[in-house]
Amino acid sequence: MKPRLISTKLCPYAQRCAIVLAHKNVAHEIEFIDLNNPPAWFQDVSPLKKVPALVVGVHAFFGSSVINEYLDAQYPQPLHPINDLEKAVNRSWIEFGGECLSDIGAMMLSKTEQDATNARAALLNKFDHLEKVVGTGPYFNGSSFSLVDAAYAPSFQRIDYLNALWPGAWDAQRHPKTIAWKDNLLLHPAVVESTIGGLRELFYDFIRRREGYATRFM
Incomplete structure (x- = not known):
């Protein structure tokens, strides 16, 4: 049965799942909804009223990490290390990636220069930790693409969009391995495929509508 990913067009967490689906060449459907006006069935699929959710036959579950763990177990080309200890380390850094997304959100939505600057400093401090664990690449675990990579790619994409508006979201001298x-x-290819058309414009439009500090650079 073909899984159906429930998403919004801008959600970085749902894009994590779209990346894994693309990488594993899983035939699937994506249904974009409006969280401000969700369909009546959505709360039955996702009681937390959040995306992403995945519908497989009569079953539904939600949360990007849960979905990606399922996809990794269900379809060929495992993206988690086989070793349990290495797998636990990878899961920890996926969790850390969610905290990075929180800082990105704060940079987008902060109303004042001070709050936006504080959010940027918090993000750069988190990248200090990433810089210590990222190797020579090209991916987090070396030559093999992993669920950690799928978790961070949407964040990095959005930081690039922010940095184009407000330089300083990246620090090449401080975080060269992370930037590489x-x-x-x-x-x-899976990240490219997961990126919907016009994502950058949707991202900037979201900032404009929220009237965040970053709008002064537009």
Whole structure:
């Protein structure tokens, strides 16, 4: 049965799942919804009223990590390390990636220069930790694309969009390995395939509508 991914066009968490589906060449459907006006069935699929959710036959479950763990177990080409200890380490850095997304959101939505600057500093501090664990690449675990890579690619994409508006979201001298990892990820075919047309414009429009500090650079 063909899985159906429930998403919004801008959601980075749902894009994590779209990347895994693309990488594994899984035949699937994607249904984009409006969280401000969701369909009546959505709460039955996702009681937290969040995306992503995945519908497989009569079953539905939600949360990007849960979905990607299922996809990795269900379809060939495993993206988690086989070793349990290495797998646990990878899961930890996926969790850390969610905290990075929170800082990106704060940079997008902060109303004042001080709040936006604080959010950027928090993100760069997190990249200090990433810089210590990222190797020579091209991916997080070396030559093999992983669920960690799928988790960070949407974040890196959006940081690039922010950096084009407001330079300073990246620090090449401070985080050269992280930036090299980012550059490799954004060229990966599954990441390219997961990127919907007009994503950059949707991202900027979202910032405009929220009237965040970053709008002054538009």
